[in-house]
Amino acid sequence: MSDYLSIANSPIMWLSCFPLVLLVLCQAVLYTRRAFATAVKMGISKSDCVKAFRAGMISAIGPSVAVFIMMVGLMSAVGSPVSWMRLSVMGAAAGEMINAGLGAQAVGSALGAADFGIRAYAAALWGMSLFSVAWIVVLVFIPQMNKVQVKVEKYDKNLMTLISTASMLGIMSYMTMENCLTGLPMIVACVSASLCMVGLSRTVKKLPWLREYHMGIAMIVGIVCAPVCAWLIGG
Structure with a gap:
């Protein structure tokens, strides 16, 4: 196990993971600047934008604490660089842990097991990476989703709002009950x-x-x- 950890936390892994983390930071800055610029065009004052930004930042503290706690466990399994990179992009620590475990399971091992070596570590990383492939499907179908939204809004302008609200309530209720159980x-x-x-x-x-x-x-x-x-x- 120590052999794979020496690779998982090696300088080359830090160098490999850092560019994607830097890209995420750049995206955050660019999106924030674009949001403020668009707000000005829409007649929204800068003070209101600052209030909204501050509210979002404070609301993110709770989920961030949970992600950080899960990240500690993920770091012990796949190393600090990969954990840092994956959670910078995905943010779903529990999901990353599950997919890493599925990858290790595919080669007959498990996270934290005595036989978890370099081969299992590579399979775990593949499991985490392939999890992101599903988002490509979402990207492909976005134009079609926009067309559907336009057609629905022609029929009833409030229908999409009702569907979105109902979907959000359903998701939140399911996740809440699942955790409560x-x-x-x-x-x-x-x-x-x-x-x-x-x-x-x-x-x-x-x-x-x-x-x-x-x-x-x-x-x-x-x-x-x-x-x-x-x-x-x-x-």
Whole structure:
């Protein structure tokens, strides 16, 4: 196992992974600049843009903490450079772990197993990489999706909004229930974050500046309550 880790964390792997991370950083800067420039053309003030940017940044803290925790486990399995690169692009640490495991399983091994060597490591990286191929299908069908949207909006302008909202609610509800079924700590995280969100939503009426932070605060409350519940159960 130590042989593959020496390769996984070698300077050549850092050099190989860094260009893609740099590309992601450049994209973030370019998209932000383009968003601010487009907002000006649409008559949106710079102060509103800054508020929206700050709200999004704060709301991203909760998911980022979860990704960072999963990243630690991924680093121990496939090394720091690849973990850094993959999570910079995908951001789905749990999915990356699963696909790396499937790749290792294809050659008769498993992540963290005693027989997990260079061959299994290469298969794990292939599993993670092939996971991204599915996004090419999405890219190919985007023009067709736009045509469908135009036709639907001609029939009813509000129909696409209803479909998008229903889809988002369905996805979020499924993911919430799936996590809640894993144990009491997850249920506590969901309930505590939901109650916090409801309470903050009411407080926003008196403290409008809190509107930018209430989602991020609710996420942090859920993240804190879950391990506290697990600790109490364990104790």
